[in-house]
Amino acid sequence: MTDEWRGWREAAEAALYGDEGFYRSPLRGPEGPAGHFRTSVHASPLFAAAVARLLTGIARELDTRTITLVDVGAGRGELLTGVLAALPDGLEVTPYAVEVADRPPGLDPRIRWCAEPPAGITGLLFANEWLDNVPAEVAEVDAAGVPRYVQVRTSDGAERLGAPVAGADAAWLERWWPLSAPGERAEIGRPRDAAWARAAGCVEAGLAVAVDYTHVRDARPPFGTLTGFRGG
Structure with a gap:
């Protein structure tokens, strides 16, 4: 040091x-971030079912039965696993997990594991609590x-x-x-602006959705938003 x-x-x-970072180190345990905190993805299958309905609606609007689902910041693939289980019959989905960690063992073989979103997405790019983990200057x-x-x-x-x-x-x-x-x-949010622009720019047809914490410009907290947790 x-x-x-x-x-x-x-x-x-x-x-x-x-x-040796939080999202990459194998010392954090095979369960990954879910071993330390819960998001809506981990809390209930209702969240995955809602994403499945959104994806189905996009397919209907695009008049296609073949569609792509990209999960940015996929953890260990929990959301994609839930969405695949909740899909209606007849909709063919190509799922991508975008994640810096290695592919976990036992993951559904239909899920494609990658470090960056694929280009030319027709379908849904979904980023759940990802942008708050894009590092920014203070x-x-x-x-x-x-x-x-x-x-x-x-x-x-x-x-x-x-x-x-x-x-x-x-x-x-x-x-x-x-x-x-x-x-x-x-926190100077330019890196997050740029990260979202890159991700959303991969969608050729369909929808890009970011789910995250927020506050309006006129009600910024005076000492910033960064918060640390230890032991959950």
Whole structure:
């Protein structure tokens, strides 16, 4: 370990998606994220049934019996498994799981495992609680009223203020999350904007859906939204 300082985006990238990161490390257990927290995907088969109905409706609108379903941030394939079980007869679905972790053993062989969404999707791209896990920079206002990038020390997670926020990041803050009072914080959402644009751009015909936490622009929390949990 060193006293290297880096931005929040880089630190979060390593913590979540590095070789020993939360979403990739085999030390987290074969059950993956579901062993640590639940989303709607894990809580009830009703969620998968709702996605199956949405997919069926898209197929009807597109006048096709052959359709693609892409689950972005698929975990261990729980949602796709549930949707396949809930589909009506006669609808042929090609399911893709987009995930950084390795394919889990015993997964339905119909599910195609990949690191990026396929291009030219005709059907549904579904991202459940994915965008909140796209790492972003954190900014904080200093004593002089200047928004600065927050840096994280590798060795112990301590923070300090770095360079002033500038360029496209500053423009994003001004539009979407303006800061003024010393101590106020924001997450600069440009990487999430770009990630969603790339994912949604893979849909040639059909629908792209993101399900996630949100708040409106005029009610941003003054100290940001990042929250950590230990032991569930």
